[in-house]
Amino acid sequence: MTADQTHADTLIIGSGMAGYTLARELRTLDPETRITVLSADDGAVYSKPMISNAFKQGKTPDTLVQKSAEQMAAELNIEVRPFNRVHTIDRVAKAVSVEGAEGQGLITYTHLVLAVGANPRPYTVDGSDEVALPAVNSLADYGRWRANLKDGARVLIVGAGLIGVEFANDLAVAGYSVTLVDPAPKPLSRLLPDELGQVMQDALTDQGITFYMGRTIARVAQGSHGNTATLDDGTSIAFDTALTAIGLVANTQLAQSAGLEVGRGIRVDALLRTSDPNVFALGDCAETDAGVLPFILPLMGAARALAKTLMGTPTPLSLPALAVTVKTPALPTVVCPPSPGVEGRWVLEGQGQNRRAVFIGQAGEQLGFALTGSETKARQSLSREMPDLLAA
Known part of the structure; x- marks a missing residue:
């Protein structure tokens, strides 16, 4: 079965936050422009972002869903095609080959946007x-992982x-009984100075979490009473369920196969154009x-700027300083x-859990900050x- 060829003014590959935003x-x-989202x-x-604190929020996988694809299509007057796999991008014909429940077919486009996200780093x-x-x-x-998580399970998390x-x-x-293993000396080593990383570790240790840092x-x-992880120093850790959290790798395979320029991600200019002026990328x-x-605020800013560009008003992406909230109630943290x-x-x-750290550059300028405890109230003033992050 072959689906009829259709056309979209803007064809978006990806139905995550980037694509839908x-x-x-x-x-x-524009109330009339033809928009198709492939998922x-x-x-x-x-x-x-709610997945990593779903237990505290009392959310199950089902209740994390906010709207269905059908609801989004009706609300925005767009076409959404669930379970559609993109095989190839023909940049000369400005067409994408897809396969879904309706069969195989081509969708031509005026503008193509890659919002294909990232995958967990293999471990x-x-x-x-x-x-x-x-x-x-x-x-x-998350649904599959949580379905295998038994009450009171011992959880091994790889990556702090x-x-x-x-x-x-x-x-x-x-x-749950939680153990964290990471080769870095302190938690959040890419975001916090070691002193604040230790404050975070102490706060989480008070919650019953066991750390093996630098390991x-x-x-x-497998064993008769669960699983066992052996560390590089010979330490043995018993666990029932594991979770790896060692970072993300941008999905660049589709772009690369289409001949677009890629590096750590799909490379874009200030207008979020790829090396093809009719193909754009945003998000992770x-x-x-x-x-x-890979954060929400840049994604939202990128979507606003790109929408204006696609509608005929070229708008370079500009972003203010990026302050990230770490969702750890044991130690409120902003970095x-x-x-x-x-x-x-x-x-x-500062002292105790109420700490402020400012990163000072070689010329004496302030280039970053990290706040914990009550010091997080200084977020807005320090951000200014x-x-x-990016200037237009």
């Missing part, structure tokens, strides 16, 4: 072909970055001049990290003092 911004600007899954709307160790070490990066992932510590705090509050897993094995898959920005590789030093103030 762009569709909403486009519809706000590899059911196209349901949910907030991915394997000796024995991981027999002991599952899953990652959670979608609602479907943003997602790892958020899941750890959420699971500990829900009564890696050598192997995992896009690599801007500031790098890949605005300096750009990767920038030279400088952290200057710390930071340089823009």
